Amino acid sequence: MNKEKLEAIKNELEDEKALLEVKIDTLEKGEDFGSDVDSLEEETDESEAWENQSSASQELRQRLADIDLALGKIDKETYGKCEECGEDLGAEMIQINSTSRLCRSCKRLAREGETI
Ligand SMILES: [Zn+2]
Incomplete structure (x- = not known):
């Protein structure tokens, strides 16, 4: 891979990282769920919302x-x-996912291993 291509990927990743950090920050500090509960129904809604919020922030992390x-x-x-x-x-894998860690065949092996 040439230096320019690598530099471009690095810039993209750094941009995405900055964006993610803001999103995580917003998600985790965001709304204060559960502090203003006055009915059971609302409480359920809010705890569901909190769960969604926390799994979303986990994904982002x-x-x-x-x-x-x-x-x-x-x-x-x-x-x-x-x-x-x-x-x-290979360029193709990197294009699909710039944070790929495994090549196509190792990925397949890893996936097969998981299903056993
Ligand atoms: Zn491999």
């Missing part, structure tokens, strides 16, 4: 961790290689 990992790899010049076998991921 996971994505943030993936991005941090990818950025670290760019710095260490190991970006674009499979964590399992060390093969190049």
Whole structure:
């Protein structure tokens, strides 16, 4: 992978990271669920809302961790290689998901392993 391409990916990831941090911050500090409950029905709604909110922020945190990992790899010049076998991921995989950690075949193996 050439330097310019890598630089472009790095910029994209950094942009996304900044955006994610804002989103997580908003989600987690956001509305104060459950503090103003005056009926049972409302309470249920609010705890559901809280659950949705917390799983959404968990997803965002996971994505943030993936991005941090990818950025670290760019710095260490190991970006674009499979964590399992060390093969190049290939431009296609990176285009699909710029934080991919495994090549196509290792990914498939990992997925098969999960289903057992
Ligand atoms: Zn691999």
